[in-house]
Amino acid sequence: MSAAPALASLQALFARAVVAGEDEAVLAHLAGDPETARRRLGLYRRAILANQAGALRAAFPVVARLVGEGFFDEAARRYGEASPPARADLNRHGESFPAFLSGYPHAASMPWLADVARLEWAAHESLMAADEAPLDFDALARVEAAGQPCLRFRLHPSLRLVRSAWPVLAIWEANQPGRDGTPDREEGADDVLAWREAGRLRYALLAPREAAFVEALARGETLAEAAGEGEPWDFGTMLGRLAGAGLLCAFSRGAAAPP
Amino acid sequence: MNSKRLLIGSALAGAIAAGLGFAQAALADDAKEKCYGIAKAGQNDCGTATHSCAGLAKKDNAPDEWKYVAKGTCTKLGGKLKPPAGK
Incomplete structure (x- = not known):
């Protein structure tokens, strides 16, 4: 046993051992039989990886069901090694799991899998997002006609939009509890809006230009910009739906987006 | 631009009336929602449960x-x- 390093560097060595499997450096500082110490490090490592995999399974139940337990656990293990949780809250572990899946060679035969994962993460984040009250519609009604095209909106923190070239919503719905995994549709490019209302996840399938409209509003574009050039279309219905669902939370006029 | 301005005016009027909403449009089948929120709440202790x-x-x-x-x-x-x- 060599001279004890400072606590912080000892903890860093311990973290390397349990996260990256690099046992030797920390073993030099552990008392007792090295083989026993090595086995004990292994317990920590496997408990941590199992916890991470459990957190991922809670956030990505449909992906887990789609690929099965063995495949999912191995993907979770590799992901946990490559991208250890950045925060102590395991609910936040998995943000880059969809990107990991899109580059995971063993998932190459399922090119839609990463998009299903994106949809699940959007739902997961939506359920954890902050609450916010709808905007003051009386104040909105007082905006004179000339100022209306320049209105910008802040959308609800739980609002998420997932745009996919695959029928991800059909796949997601088919893999909810009680369904056997057979989707109602096999084609489609799904644009899915997800949000939380009264503590429950809500979702709707949007038309492409509706999705582009919501995307533009979320970027802080004005109503006129978001409506787009060219053929006028009924974006009023979409705006009304957003309002009706409590998803318009603030508005501002002119150059700057609402805080 | 004029017709667009009119459209924006009526869009806002619709939004202010706020009588729309997705519920009727896309979530007619309430069964589709399951109890997703409730299931999630039960999984929130994943750190200890696993x-x-x-x-x-x-x-x-x-x-x-x-x-x-x-x-x-x-x-x-x-x-x-x-x-x-x-693709």
């Missing part, structure tokens, strides 16, 4: 060939999903 036997296995999980083969409900999709146009 302090599991899996983590206490004797050996590190060696990556086996079978862990690379997807065996879940993805088989129900078979080769039926067509690649999107332009």
Whole structure:
């Protein structure tokens, strides 16, 4: 046993051992039989990886069901090694799991899998997002006609939009509890809006230009910009739906987006 | 621009009336919602609930060939999903 390093560097060595499997450096500082110490490090490592995999399974139940337990656990293990949780809250572990899946060679035969994962993460984040009250519609009604095209909106923190070239919503719905995994549709490019209302996840399938409209509003574009050039279309219905669902939370006029 | 301005005016009027909403449009089938929120709440203690036997296995999980083969409900999709146009 060599001279004890400072606590912080000892903890860093311990973290390397349990996260990256690099046992030797920390073993030099552990008392007792090295083989026993090595086995004990292994317990920590496997408990941590199992916890991470459990957190991922809670956030990505449909992906887990789609690929099965063995495949999912191995993907979770590799992901946990490559991208250890950045925060102590395991609910936040998995943000880059969809990107990991899109580059995971063993998932190459399922090119839609990463998009299903994106949809699940959007739902997961939506359920954890902050609450916010709808905007003051009386104040909105007082905006004179000339100022209306320049209105910008802040959308609800739980609002998420997932745009996919695959029928991800059909796949997601088919893999909810009680369904056997057979989707109602096999084609489609799904644009899915997800949000939380009264503590429950809500979702709707949007038309492409509706999705582009919501995307533009979320970027802080004005109503006129978001409506787009060219053929006028009924974006009023979409705006009304957003309002009706409590998803318009603030508005501002002119150059700057609402805080 | 004038017609667009009119459109924006009526769009806002609709939004202010706020009589719309997705519920009727896209969520007519309430069964589709399941109890997703409730299920999520039950999983929120995942940090403790999964302090599991899996983590206490004797050996590190060696990556086996079978862990690379997807065996879940993805088989129900078979080769039926067509690649999107332009891919």
